[in-house]
Amino acid sequence: MLAYSKDDRLKVAAIAPALSKVAIANVVEGIKRIxxxxxxxxxxxxxx
Structure with missing residues (x-):
């Protein structure tokens, strides 16, 4: 694990769920279209 400052960890923790939701939505949409x-x-x- 890379050494992050607390601020970076908070940013990642805030961004990661949103990115994963977007990624999952894109995958689901792609499967529907296919x-x-x-x-x-x-x-x-x-x-x-």
């Missing part, structure tokens, strides 16, 4: 596009292609192929 699954939607796969479903779209399956339905278009099925109805031809």
């Amino acid at each position: 699954s939607e596009s796969c479903f779209f292609w399956q339905t278009t192929i099925a109805y031809r």
